[in-house]
Amino acid sequence: MAKAWMHALLGACLLLVSGGVLAADLCPQLSQRQGDTQVATRIIAIACDEYLRWNRPFIDSDGKLANLPAYEAESNGLKDGGAPWRRVAFYWQSSGLLQAMAFKAGASDCTYAAMSLSYQGLGCRGFVIDNPWSAAFISWVMQRAGVPGFHDSPSHFDYVRAARKDAASPYRFVAPTSAEVQAGDLLCFVRSKALYGYDGLVKRIDAGDGGLPMHCDIIVAIDAGKVYAIGGNVQQAVTLRILPVDAQGRLSGLLMRSADDSPCAPDSAASCNFNRQDWAVLLALKSQDELARIGSVLPPGSQYNPPVPETCCVNCVLGSGVPRCPTPGQPLLKPATPDEPLPGGG
Known part of the structure; x- marks a missing residue:
């Protein structure tokens, strides 16, 4: 068919x-x-x-x-205005394969670069360039x-x-x-x-x-x-x-x-x-x-090809519900609320 x-x-x-x-x-x-x-x-x-x-x-x-x-390697140029290197980081992170590459320089940085558009992620950019x-x-x-x-x-x-x-x-x-x-x-x-x-x-x-x-x-x-x-x-x-x-x-x-x-x-x-x-x-x-x-041949229930979500932030807004990006190697922090100060006094 x-x-x-x-x-x-x-x-x-x-x-x-x-x-x-x-x-x-x-x-x-x-x-x-x-x-x-x-x-x-x-x-x-x-x-x-x-x-x-x-x-x-x-x-x-x-x-x-x-x-x-x-x-x-570029910081812009995709049809949606996005950065090619960040999109590649998204393939790694979203597929769940980034953990298998954790021993590579810059790999841990890609976790945060893929989750947050505001995260600079220079280490991740090097990882994207250096690894097929x-x-x-x-x-x-x-x-x-x-x-x-x-x-x-x-x-x-x-x-x-x-x-x-x-x-x-x-x-x-x-x-x-x-x-x-x-x-x-x-x-x-x-x-x-x-x-x-x-x-x-x-x-x-x-x-x-x-x-x-x-x-x-x-x-x-x-x-x-x-x-x-x-x-x-x-x-x-x-x-x-x-x-x-x-x-x-x-x-x-x-x-x-x-x-x-x-x-x-x-x-x-x-x-x-x-x-x-x-x-x-x-x-x-x-x-x-x-x-x-x-196995199942049904279409996955998730949205298809959504933009990289802003799931953590560097410069956070209180009450946004978006967790602060942790230091590489540290666990993801829970979202800040108006009644809680951001970690690190941000």
Whole structure:
């Protein structure tokens, strides 16, 4: 049902011009379906909404970065006027993955920076810049979409491994070119030079040899011989990528990284392509009925993509009901009332 709805929407919303180039971005329409009954639709709607929030950066089908209005380190530039680095802190904090990164410098600062727009959070800003956040973004999207059985992790490898090893995973582990891609799937590449391709990844997982640096994008649409995929921390933003598919909807013509590749440089420009990666696995989202056997497929009851709440304050107003931001490492303090002085005499 989700697939049929997607094709119907694409037929209604996308106008084609000569050469098969899309004249319209479908994410503005897709982003409105965050409360849809279909899990796949909610995944793509939430991913699209974030891509729009970051002002639609994208990598074109030639592998060129065509637009980058804002990047992670900046103090403003999002569509809603927000700070990109603070939004990334929100992905970490809201997904519950920040605690797993507590040993990293600046991580504890992100708890307060994500909760309070008035908290300066310079340590958090450094944490955001220094630590890959693409898996935190994927985990955050899956939580917001209410995907049952998803293995939240700051490492892509953990949920990729779960797709191969755990029958309760919402995804199937398949070779990237072996199946028709669908909206809601995850397309992943390996960032290590220790192994290459699907077979190399299978051997690594089955051998139980530990983790592996990876990256995954969410497929949000397939149309006119192209796949549209969104990922976090792609060129330091939430970015859309365009890749080729054949007439059967299977990935084809993917530029694959290999051990023999020349480094990207002015005298080897052919190697300079952001879509040339070690595409090692497609995580195919299971059907709605199969997902329902894993857990609830109902839309989460919370508001979708709300702004970062002001849940603690630095310069507090008595009677506001907002607790004062504690010193990093200290417990969150209860809200101040008109009859109680603020801690520290504020």
